[in-house]
Structure formats: C-alpha cells, structure tokens
Amino acid sequence: MEALQLEEYIEEQCELKTYTLEDYEGDVPRWCKGCGDFGILSSVQKLLRDDQVAPESVVAVSGIGCSSRFPHYLNTYGFHGIHGRAMTIATGVKLGRPDLKVLVTMGDGDCFSIGGGHWLHSMRYNTDLTVIVMDNEIYALTKNQVSPTTHCGTSTNTTPHGAVLKEMNVLSVMLGITNTSFLAQTASWTPGHLDKTIKAAWNHKGTSFVRVLQKCPIFSPQAFGQDGKVKAPFTFLRDENGIPVDKVFEKMAPVIDHNCKDLDAAKKIAMMEETSSPLGLLYHNPSIPTYEESLHATADKITPEEKVVRLNEELDKYTI
Amino acid sequence: MEALQLEEYIEEQCELKTYTLEDYEGDVPRWCKGCGDFGILSSVQKLLRDDQVAPESVVAVSGIGCSSRFPHYLNTYGFHGIHGRAMTIATGVKLGRPDLKVLVTMGDGDCFSIGGGHWLHSMRYNTDLTVIVMDNEIYALTKNQVSPTTHCGTSTNTTPHGAVLKEMNVLSVMLGITNTSFLAQTASWTPGHLDKTIKAAWNHKGTSFVRVLQKCPIFSPQAFGQDGKVKAPFTFLRDENGIPVDKVFEKMAPVIDHNCKDLDAAKKIAMMEETSSPLGLLYHNPSIPTYEESLHATADKITPEEKVVRLNEELDKYTI
Amino acid sequence: MPHHGVLTMKESKKIKLDEHIVEFVCDAGEGAQKAAVSFAKVSAKMGNSLWTVEIIPSEIQPPPHTMGSTSGNRIRLSSKTVTNGGNLTNVVVAFNEMNLLSRIKGKMLADDVVVIIDNKWANDPDETIRKQYREILDELKAKGADIYEVPIEEKTMTLIDNPQRGKNMVALGMLGYLYTRDMDILADEIRSIFKKKSKEIQDNNVALLTLGYELAKETINFQYVIESTPFKVPMVAMNGNEAVALGAVAAGFEHCSMYPITPATSATHALSEYFGRMGGIVHQAEDEIAAIGVALGSYYAGRTTLTITSGPGMALKTEFLGLTVMTETPLVVVNVQRGGPSTGLPTKIEQGDLLSSLFSTPGDAPKVIMAPTDIEECYHVMITARKIAEEFRMLVIVLTDANLATGTQLYPRPKLSTESFPPPMDMSPIPVGTKPYDWDEETGLSRRIIPGQPGGMCRTTSLNHSPEGKVNHDPDMNQKAHRMRSRKLMTLQKSLKKPEVYGDKEGDLLVVSWGSLKGPIDEAVDNLRKEGKKVGAISLQFLSPFPPGLKEIFSKYKKVMVVELNYSDDWDDPMVNEDTRRYSQLSMLLRSHTLVDVDCFTRVYGRPLMPMEIYDALSKRLAQK
Amino acid sequence: MPHHGVLTMKESKKIKLDEHIVEFVCDAGEGAQKAAVSFAKVSAKMGNSLWTVEIIPSEIQPPPHTMGSTSGNRIRLSSKTVTNGGNLTNVVVAFNEMNLLSRIKGKMLADDVVVIIDNKWANDPDETIRKQYREILDELKAKGADIYEVPIEEKTMTLIDNPQRGKNMVALGMLGYLYTRDMDILADEIRSIFKKKSKEIQDNNVALLTLGYELAKETINFQYVIESTPFKVPMVAMNGNEAVALGAVAAGFEHCSMYPITPATSATHALSEYFGRMGGIVHQAEDEIAAIGVALGSYYAGRTTLTITSGPGMALKTEFLGLTVMTETPLVVVNVQRGGPSTGLPTKIEQGDLLSSLFSTPGDAPKVIMAPTDIEECYHVMITARKIAEEFRMLVIVLTDANLATGTQLYPRPKLSTESFPPPMDMSPIPVGTKPYDWDEETGLSRRIIPGQPGGMCRTTSLNHSPEGKVNHDPDMNQKAHRMRSRKLMTLQKSLKKPEVYGDKEGDLLVVSWGSLKGPIDEAVDNLRKEGKKVGAISLQFLSPFPPGLKEIFSKYKKVMVVELNYSDDWDDPMVNEDTRRYSQLSMLLRSHTLVDVDCFTRVYGRPLMPMEIYDALSKRLAQK
C-alpha cells in the first residue's frame, strides 16, 4: 500500500466533500428488533451529519453489553473496551488528545454498577466527554439480571422472587456530585427529543451526561412496555435554555417548567424520577472548568530540543 | 489446649463481669502524636464500655491506610483488609452473621476514591453497619498525595502545583443516593460531639455513616491547623432528634437549626460544606429496610434433615 | 463412521447404531432448543446415554436468517455412557440454509451427513435466497450428504396459522420417526411441557408431532435404532452449571455472592432458585471485586459461601484472591472458563485460566485448584472443595468450562445425606492464649476462630503477621509464614492418590489432560489401542497440588503429551524452536515439575476438540521420531 | 571481614580499607537521614563509589524509642564500583539503644561492629531504660563489638538548646573524623543544605560538625581511609525511582496515570516535578484500574503514556493488562515490587511478581517483561521499553523493586539527545482498505493506526477480532489471532543477544538471576572464584521472552541454580520431595524452558540477600553431590 501525502489526500478525499449519513455507518447493527439502541445510534449519526463532523475526529468508547456494541456500528474511531471501564479509557483518550471529540456509550449495569466508581469520579473530573447511558433497567446481554435501576419487585434471573432494593435514582446521585456540569434525561421512544438532547450534550464543553430510557422489548418490557406501548410515566421539562419540547410531546405527557441553571431545583426534579421520569435538561453549568484545561497540559508546547535542555538541567541536580 | 464448655466458660469469665475500657484495648496505637485517630478510637471504646457490648460480638473491618490500623487497636474481632474494599468485607460479615455488630473504619482515600463504587452501592444496600470515615483530606500512610476531599489548590506530592479539582462534597453525594438512612458529620477535635455522634450511629439500624473531620498534623495541617489550632470553619446543627450541641460548642462555632428528617433541608445543609462544615446529624430515616432483612435470609431456619428432603425434591426434577 | 448394521424391515430399513449425533438448528426464537430438549429427554427415558450441547448465538436476537442467528442443540445419543460431545454431526435438521451454513463453516458436519431442511426457501421470492439455498445444498451433496428437502412450514400451516409456533413440533416428530422413538413417551413429554396450558394446546402440539412423524415416514425410507439398555439406577440429566449449583447446596453452601458473567451466570440463576426453597442468599454485588469481598467476609464470619465467575471476573478478583490466601480464610471460587484473553469469546470454551488461577496474585499465594472432567463431577467436586477449603483454611478454585456449563449429561442420581454438610457453626468459647495462626510446624494447619466465639477476639490482617495475628515485619517471620502456607499444600498432597491410567499402563505415548477433555481423549485412546498402539491417558483432577507419582508414570512411556484447550505454538510454525516455543499451560507446569520433555497439542477453536481430532494429533505424534 | 592494612600515625591509627558499611540510625524526626545523605554526598565528591539504603519505619511517626521507630540510612562506601548494599554493617551510629536493637534483630550488624551510641540512656531516670541500654550493649560487646558510648546530646547542648535540632550534625562530624573526610567539603555541603537559612544558622551547624569531629578525635583512637579515585566522567547519584522517572522523560513519555502505592509512588512524585517543567501530565486516578484505563486510552490515542504501581496495584490492573494485549495497544507498566502476598510487607523488597506479571491475565496474553539490575539500568530500561511497546504494539512490564526504588547509586551521567524520543505523532492519512490488524504472517507485526488519521476509522475491541478489527467467532480466526500475538514475542526474541556470563564460562555451577540480585551474586561469584571454584553467573534482563541460548549455556555447568527473592520450599524442610517441592518463580520457568534440573535458593526476608549469604548458599550447593 502506498501512503498518500496529506495534501494529495485532502485534494482527493475531502475537497468539496459533504458527509452524508452513510459516512457514519459502520457494521450492520445486530440488536434485536424494536431495541431502543437503534434510535440512539441514528440520533448520533444524524448529529454528526448535521454538524459535518469529520469521522476521523471522533472516538466512540464503550464498555461491554448490548449497548456497548455501539462503536462497531458507527464509522468513526471506536474502542469497545471492557465492562464498566469505558469512562477511564475515554478520559485517557481526551487527556491524551484534547483535539478529538470523545463519545462514551454504556449500559446501566456498565455505568452504574461495575462502573460506579469511575462514573462518580468522571463526573467530578468534568473532562470534555459526551456520555450516553442506554438504560434499559436490566442486564440484557447476559440475559436478564437485576441492575441498579431495575425497579424494586421486578423478577429477574438473579431475583426470581423480585428485586429487593429500591431502584437507584441515578439523577439525584449525579446532582450530588461536585462538578457535575450537564445532566439530561430523554427516552429512546421520543426520537425528536432524543436528537435534541444528544445535540445539546455534544455542544457542551465538559462531561455532558445523557441518560436515555431505553426500550428492551426482550428483557424489560415491564419497564417500558412492549410492542410500541410505553408504560412508564414521564414528564417533560420546559426551559428556554433546555431541550425544546415539541407540540407532539405535549399530548404524550405532562410538561412542567424548570430552570436548568438552578441546582436546587434540579435536585427536586430529580426526585420526581420516583414517580414520573423527568425528560429534559435537568442541570447545566457551562462555567465549570474541564479537567484537561485545569491540568494545563503543556506537553506539546516545548520542542524536543528544548526538552533536552531542561532534562539536562534536571540531571545537573543529581550530578556529583 | 482444652476447650472449655460454654457453660463453664460463662461461669468463669462472664458471670458478674462488667467490661471496663481495658477490655476493649488491643495493641498500643502507633499513630503520630496529635493524630485525630486516637480520639475516634477512644470514642468507640467508651461507647462499647458504656453499652457493655461483649467484645466477641463486634467485628471491626477496615481497608488500608493510617486510619485502617484501627481494628488492631480495638480488642474485638477485627479484619484489616485491603485498600478500598472494607465495605464489601463488612457487608459479607453482616449478611453471613446478622447477629454480629459490624463497625467499618476507613480513610478518605480508602472510602471515597478507590472504594467509591462500593461506597455508593453500600449506602444503597443499607446493610446494618456503622461506618466511620476518618477524613484527613489527604493520603497519609503513603505520604501526602491528593485525595478526593483535598481542597482545590492544596499542594501535595502528586499535585506539587496545587490540586486542580474542587474538593468532592461527599455529604451531597450521599444525600443523592437512594436508601441513605443515616448521615452525620463530626470532628476529631470536638470529642464530646464525636462520642455522641458515634453513639447515635451505633444505635441506628441500617448503614449509619459518620464522616469525621480528622486532624493529621503531619500532612494536612493546612486543612485543620496544627498544634491544637483548628483552621477550618464549621457550624453545629441543632436538632432535637440529632446530636446534642453542648454549651461549650456554642462558643466555638455558629449553631443553626436543622431537621434531620427532612431530606431537602439536609441537601441544603450539605452544600454548606463548601464554606463552613456542618457538624451534626444531617439526615436520619430509620424506616428504610436493611438489606439483610430484605433478603429474607432463611438459611438458619431449616434443619439439615429438612434440607436433604428439599434437595431430593429438587433432584427429582432432573431425574429421568 | 460406517453404519454398524443394516436391517431391512417392512416399512423402512432399520439401521442399527451404537451412537449418533443429531443437530437441530433454527433462527433464535423458532424453538429448536425446546424440541431438542424433549427429544433428548425421551431418548434418556428409553435408556440412551447422551451429551447435548446448546448452540447459542452471541447476540440476544441477531438478524434472522444469517449465520449468526443460529440457535439450537447438538445431541450425541449412545447405547453406552457418553462423556463428551463426540465427533462430526450425522444428522442435521435445519429451518433455513444459513443455519445450515453456520454449521458447515464451523466444520461440524460429517461428509455423509443426513440433512433435513425446510424447502420453502427453494421458492423464496428473493432470488438471492433461492440461489444461496441451492448452492449450499449442492455443495453439501457434492461432498456426500444425503439431503431431504421437506415442506415443514407448509405442512405446519395445515394445522396452525403461525408456523413459528409449531414447526419445531413437526420437526420433532420427524426426528421421532428417524430414531424410532416411542411416540407415546414423546407425546406424554409434549403434554407435560404444556401442562400449564389448555388441553386444546396440548392436543394441537401432539397433532403437530404426529404430522411430523408421518411426513418423515413419507420422505425417508430408513430409520435408526440405537440400542438402549434400561438404566439400573435412577439417572439425572442436567448441565454442568446446574450440577455445580446443586452440588453447592449439597455441600452445605448457604450464600453465593456473584456478579453476572457468561457462561457462569446460569449457575447462580439455579442457586437463586434453590436457595429460595432451601434457605440461603444470592447476593448480586456491584462488581466482581465486591462479589468476592462479600463472599470472603461472609466465610470469615463462619457462613459457608462461594462465588462463581468467569475469565474477566477472575481477573478482577485477583487482589482478593491474595487476601484470601494471606488471611487463610476458607473460600471456594468457581471459574467457568471461556475464551480469552480479555473479553475474547465469551460464550465459547477454553481451558485458558489454569496459569492465571495459579499465579495471578503478586507474591506467593499457594492455593488448591480442582477441575471436574464431566458434569457428574461438577456436582461432586463442590463437596470436596468445601471440605478442603475449611479443613485447610485455603482458597479452592474450581475450574469448569463453557462446555460443561451448557452441555447436558446423564449420570446416576447422587445420594444425599446430611454428611456432606459442614458441622454446625462453632460458637464454643476459645481458651485464653489461643492464637489465630497457631501453625502446626509440620502440616501448616491451624485452628480457625470464628467471630462471635467468646474469648477469641483477634485480628485478621492482609499484612504479614505473627501466629498471634499481629502485624510483623521480621525477616524470619515472613519466611516462616510463607513456609506454613506452602506447607498446607504439601499436607494435602500427601493425601492425594496417584492418578489412574486409562489404557496402557506403559508404552509409546501417555496423554495428560485435565477438565472436560478427558472424555474425547479416552475415546481417541480407545481407537488407537484398537489399532494396537500402546497408549495411555491420565486426567488430573487436582492441578494444585499435583497428585504424587507423575514422574514415575511418565517414565513408563516413550513420549508424553498434553492435550488441552489453550494456546501453544505449533512445532511447524516458522520461527518456532526450542528457545522460542511457548508451551501450553499444563505442559509448562508438567515440564517444570517432572523435567520430562512433555509435548503438547492444543487448539483455541472456541469448541471442544473432537475425539477424531485428538486421534489424529496422537497418531502424528506416535509417528514422529 | 579483616582490616586490610593498619598504619600508625601521629594522632591516630589510619586503617586502610577497600570498602566499609556504615549505618546512622535514630528515631524518626531526629535527622539521621539528612546527615547521612550529606555524608554520602561528600564521600562521592571525594571519589568513593557508594550504595545507600534508607531505613524507614512502617508508620509515619511511630512511638519513639522503640524498635519500630528506627529511621536512618545504611551506606556502603567503596573505592570500587558498587552495585548493591553489601554484607553486614561495620560501623553504626545510634541515638538510642532501641534503634540499635532493631538493627541487631534485623541481623544486620557484623560481630566486630564499631558502635557509637549516645550515652545519655545510661543514666536515664527510668530504670527499665538504663537496664535495657546496658543489656543490649553488653550483649554486643560479648560478641566482639567495639563500643563507644559518647555524650552526644550533652555535648550538643553546649552549643544549642534543643538537641533534637543539632545532634545529627554532631554525629555527622564524628563520622567525618572516623572516615577522614575532607572537613571543608563537609562544611560546604552543610552550608549548601541550609543555604536558604540565615548565615547564623549555617555557622551554628558547622560549629556542631566541628564539635563532633573533636569529640570523635577525643574518643576514638583510629581512623578509616577508603581510597578514592576521582571519577573520569561526570557522575549522578539518585535512587531507582528517580532514575525511572528521569528515564521516562528521556524516553519521551508525556503522560503518567497512576494511583499512589508504596514503594512506587515516589517515582510519580518525581514525574510530577519533572513534567511541571518539561510539559506533561500526571493524573492521579481514583484507583489502579482507572489508572491503567486512562493510560491505555491515552496511548491508544497516540500519547506516550505510562503507569507505575506495585503488587496490589498490579493485581487490580489484571483485567486491563489482558485488554492491552488483546487490542495490541502499546503500554509500559512499571511494577516496583514489594513484599507479598496481599498487602504483605509494603515497604520491603521481594521479587515476587514475576509469575503474576507473566500469567495474571486469564487466557493467553503474551507480553514483554524486563528487569533492570541496578539503578543505572532503571534509567536506560525506560527507553528500550518504550521502543519495544511501540514497535511491537505490545505491553511491556518493567519490574524493579523496593530496594532499587529507595537505594541510591552513583553512575555515569547519561547523555541526552532527541533520539530517545518517539517520532512526532503520525497524523498522515490512511490508505483505503488498510486493516487495523494487518498482521505480517511471519512476524505478527502490524501497523498501528492512531485516532485522527484521516481514512483510518476502525474499531478496537476486547472481543476476538479479524484483521479488519471486526468481532469474530470463527475457530480458525481465534487460533490465528492467538498465533499472531504469540509470534511477536518470537520476533522480539530473535533480536535479543545471548546473555553474557560473568565469571567462568563453564564449570561446576551457574547462578541465574534477574533484577537487583545481580550485584550481590557477582560478588559472591568473585569470592568463590578466588577460592578456585569454577562458577559463573548470568542475569536476565528479559524475562519474557527469554534470550536465546540458555539451554546451551546451562549445559556447560554441572549444576545450575537460581537465586532470587521469592518463596520456594527448601530441600531440608520436612515433607519436601520431588513431588511436593514448590520451586521459586524463575527456576520454575527455566526448568520448563530448558528441562535442566535448575535448583533454587531463595528467601523472603524483606531485604536483599547479602553477598555472603549467597556465597554460603552457593558453597553448600557446590559441596552437595
């Protein structure tokens, strides 16, 4: 294979090029029929197309689970990692390469259970990552075990007599974490809202966390309904700085006003989760510095020659 | 060695026995002069003496760190485990033996950093554990590295130019976790308050979490002052259901009213941490079921013979 | 494999066989699994031994009519005891040609395979499908397959509207005919499956069954007869994960702390069920670290507790495994091995975790490693493992694998008694001065003290410690504590028996293995011996410590060779020489242990090795100088 | 060890020595470390080689005047190059008898040790102290020690009020006299330490120094002279962790992702400092799992990144190590080994992580393992490790240890150039059709694609994958991918040199080792050869892959023996026999690799083995049949 020179390449490949949806298509998705993950994938693909994002400038990082197959289906760089550790790999990518856009996709078990510690600390680091959790309230890939967000009483393979713990309110956890800068919730069955939420997250600088309530018709129909029906009650958040609520949604569910800049208010909204899931932007604070900024990475800023000089100065200190 | 019969033993050892402080003394503590951990140890010893708790009925579990040497110095059963995992071991002890009293002692790095995932989930399990975090806002045993609670800007061995992240508000994290049932904060330099707080925690059924602001004169004098002086500002919480605030404290620091049954109010109080640490009972909800209760452990309730019968029934199902 | 006898009967030829392998494959959701299980059950009832293996797609519901969507069962039927899945498939029933193709690509089908396939695709509106259907069948035919294209779906629709809900029963009926199954027993079995449904549904399904039987009779002019000797003792049929779970309950385990991971999880599903009836707790922890932490804490506190996992989960438990050894807390960890490294091949078999189980922990951490060779042993190993863990205050790792986990075997129903349970928790007072690590200088053993025992208050620490349980940095004490922990392994070793040799007790070649490869290896050895080759085999149930006498046994053979399912470089790879060859896991250990030039033949195909593949490898080795 | 020459001079006997070991111990906080470092520095400036070891209590500030409170330094001075800490201590300066006792119990002192101790305890008001002081000294004297009880504190207080702030300088002055150090250089050194303090403070300290010099002169009637040849090249003195950190910067590492753990942390402290000036990031992660996850992500994205840890931290990284191998991401992991298992002996040396580094990950995960033998190599190894990691897309584990980490050695100042840095990040476009795992069938190597390269979009997965980076369950592809990863190790192996033998190239005994035991072993070999024994030694810098030719080298000796610092059963333990003996880590590997009966001598004392201990073990082995 002959390597093309960058200029030639740009001439050949990029000039006048407009990216179409196809440019973002990876392998054919192998999710089940009716799986909510499809919608999330196409929402991301549309976003990239709309923003004309160069596929090579994006890295999609995931863990392990149905949802974590995501990077295979998206034609950007992709890292399909290990269970629960996506946030750590993604943090590494971004610290190493602040010039890349980094997307993290995880399942609820992946992020909230085994990944819990990294979740907590990554929110605090506030590295510039767009994070999407596809929350089907179940362990799907391993076939039906309880997850932290499984509703109390649900019978699963490891809780045949019903889950004993109250489901974890992940929204209220995140709003308790210092430096949480962007928290939104949407659903896989409200595509318009989904698109807008993911776009808002993508445009936020810092860790933008989107929890998507995701239909898994196979293992958690009790949570979100089967055959297109949605059982779980939800409420839209209306906010001029938030996610626009289309007319059509107003018929689907109640709409309430909320100010996403108000942390106390966001905490109250988060508690609604226990009765009617709030959909929209719960909290947004664009002024929290990102971790990569704070670390003042100067790695690229001195020349190799200058580095040799400074290293010699360092060696001087050890010289007898 | 000849084993004594239980009756004889009780006769010889226990009858008429009153436990004194000495009965709870293990090895001589090897903490530095002025270390706040001493006070916490003696507070626990006093509590056991006051309540006349049989030393054999208590298991003290810890991780690794200066603070985690605690079990060696307490003459009960003790498990000095591995870094960050104390909560898991303690949960095992309690699930295995609900008849034992379990005390967990950890450092801030131990609990909030490497132990973060277990911390989060253990709060949610609400197993009946008394948890004390000795928070000196630093990694002490490993000699001065940044911890999640180290204040932003503090220079440590791994942040020679100052910690870049805002310190983690661990109180607000815990109040965001579903099933948090007891959360209190006290300080190693307010012994009376410390004693009462630990006692209240001990008497709560469920995971009672006590964060003790702990002086480490060696590595974090900047946080809590050296030579007896306390720099960090704090505020006492007054609450008839909370920790009594002695007269003497009223001179030390402001006192404000708080209702520990009110989660919203507790969340507001938690945010005070960023300016003046609230000392007292932030939140208390005695009605959340414990994990061991919820699991309906019936393990002890059938005889071995009955188990053989049921196991045979089980085998029947596989029999051709 | 040639047919063993041909009888011509009135309606159809009856072909007598010792054994046969039949597969039933379809798209996920089309019910092959259910039908195949009924077929297996009825065969067992009639007196056949068997080994069944699930064929599972790696996604939950992959796109239908693709290679990746294949779901089903593979059943080896025999008139003699079966210990493994056997060689190539003799008969395959498939609902579409892509399912069939996946089995061809997997190289699972015999050249003379009998294929029964739904012919509806021959006339599919989509030309691509018509074409690929024809091509696949033509290719098979060219190789020698005997193909029956049958209107399965069409016929099903004569009885019901939605063929997806009944064609598996029709296919089952066909198999019933082909293998001369007792149709009454089969009908009863079907009724019992639907016993919670209406009489009408039961009748419908039996009608579909009969339809299938008749369809086969019309189409196929022979029947197989696999002799069945009724079992003299009651037999049970279950998979290895169920056997582990039942064995655990029989061993007296009361708690299981786990985190889901394929292919281990179903063992914990089973335990969740059993404990629901028999008392006990399954705790699904937040991760594998917490899972073992909770198990350790619980066992430390006197409760008999286990944890069950697979490769990546084992990796996460590494630090806690070291703590278990250091604190001499009894613990049983079951590792249902899958394909590695990393996430690897999550649903597939490998025996890749022997070295990591032995050596994952930094420092020296002696532990016991056991490996059952078949599903029956999966049950019994749990009882031994629990006893060793408690008597020796040791970590016992039980290595099973994905094939044991999902395969089904018939074995004699275990006899239950309270003797396999541990004694009641010791709550007696502890004499003053008793030390928590009062090591017996010769055996390394010491009495375990349990929290709650009056007078026994002591500390358990991950740091090096004295017999009194106190933190200790003394050079000699560190050496001694290491020696005592190592000594326990020797004490156990002295109680182990010399392994029994299968086949020739001396001769040209000894095959050494562990775990579920014992079955196919023994069959390969049988075949070689039939040819007059002097070959023996041993299988190690204990991998740590090794049983006594290995070197002596090895010395009786000209060549010694390990066959196992993990990676090793092949001699014929370029660049491989004495300096560079990476040996397989067991062979590495045995070379060091015996200094005998133990060779190895291994593959990481994600499936077991077939007796015939092993036969070939052994023959090749025998032929070498 | 006898004195090598005695000269009588006017004021005092001058005793000429080739080398000597001196310790300075006190309670934590009394300043022995500071004084000892100055002593070492001045000795180096005068032209002595040296090796210093910190003596550190295991708590931050343990109760004073106890065995556990001992803090200080141990310095080996020599006229020749020094590569290790040497044998027993010849001179010890102690501020109290418990500090002394801790060194006696640690069996560190020569029988004829010269002891200088503060005599204030002889008249302590507490009778217990008076008694134990006397007993300890009497016992030492009985064994042959030469004891000088000196009023150090009393004299100090003639110049300053708080003796805690000055008695270390007095003791330093005494050492200056004893070793005939140039007092001008010593005074300059002291002034430079206090250069940020006032002139008065500087003068005071120099006065204390002089006081000590005079005190010694009054008390001791001899002086040591260790010949010093001025160094021809500029020399640096640093500890192994500083060497690793500087080497990492010289190798071009720009990021370090870590979690604190003794004894590794100080390397990352040093990196935090260097990166502050040279560009770069130290990320302290929430735990060791995240630390390696971030490092891996960063290296995947093209940034040269490392992670540094020790035993328990390595255990936690296990799963990620497997991912690194599976995805063929370059990565360098430094493991500063400490005493295990579990938390073990956190501040002490062990070479206990060889097998866990090799085998911790489930499945087959070939990786490179390197071990520097001294502090100089700690620097240079980082450059080689980085190059291998990137060229081979492999995981490289560098094993150092607690003694390298905290010991200080003199070595020639490394020459710096931009050549040791990696080339600029490759951002060139990727030709269409390039595969992310385009394995060269012979070498296993493939081109690494870095995110951001136009046209290179591809997936990296922990599942088994095809050259295209797609998830793959095919049996042959799994076998092939394993083969390719294994092949890379062979490719590297072909480029390695046969290890050089130190000493006799053939003969009675070959000693094999790795890491920091090389130094003491070579010295033991020197001594044996002086006696006419035919002994050689090799030290392996590469533990995976092994260098070529080992079997051939081994064949030249009657016996081969490994000496290392991890646990093995001793032949003379009861119950040990051929069947039960657990060999040490390297010997186990070498036995398997060469089928030579490689014996081992190992100890887990939490300290290095002394040349004389090794000498004894080798002599014993030589004497055996």
Ligand SMILES: Cc1ncc(C[n+]2csc(CCOP(=O)(O)OP(=O)(O)O)c2C)c(N)n1
């Ligand atoms: C260390 C480790 N533990 C466990 C597993 C098994 N595992 C794979 S996916 C998964 C959870 C899947 O649930 P979730 O994260 O909610 O994703 P979903 O499949 O529902 O999208 C588990 C436990 C694993 N691969 N690695």
Ligand SMILES: Cc1ncc(C[n+]2csc(CCOP(=O)(O)OP(=O)(O)O)c2C)c(N)n1
């Ligand atoms: C797995 C693992 N990682 C790291 C360490 C090293 N280590 C020991 S204690 C400690 C942190 C101490 O800080 P903290 O938990 O706050 O306790 P403190 O000493 O301040 O009481 C660390 C990182 C370890 N022992 N094990």
Ligand code: SF4
């Ligand atoms: S099992 Fe559920 S989550 Fe997984 S692919 Fe199917 S529908 Fe989606």
Ligand code: SF4
């Ligand atoms: S270093 Fe700090 S926390 Fe540790 S024992 Fe000393 S004072 Fe206490």
Ligand SMILES: [Mg+2]
């Ligand atoms: Mg899920």
Ligand SMILES: [Mg+2]
């Ligand atoms: Mg701390």
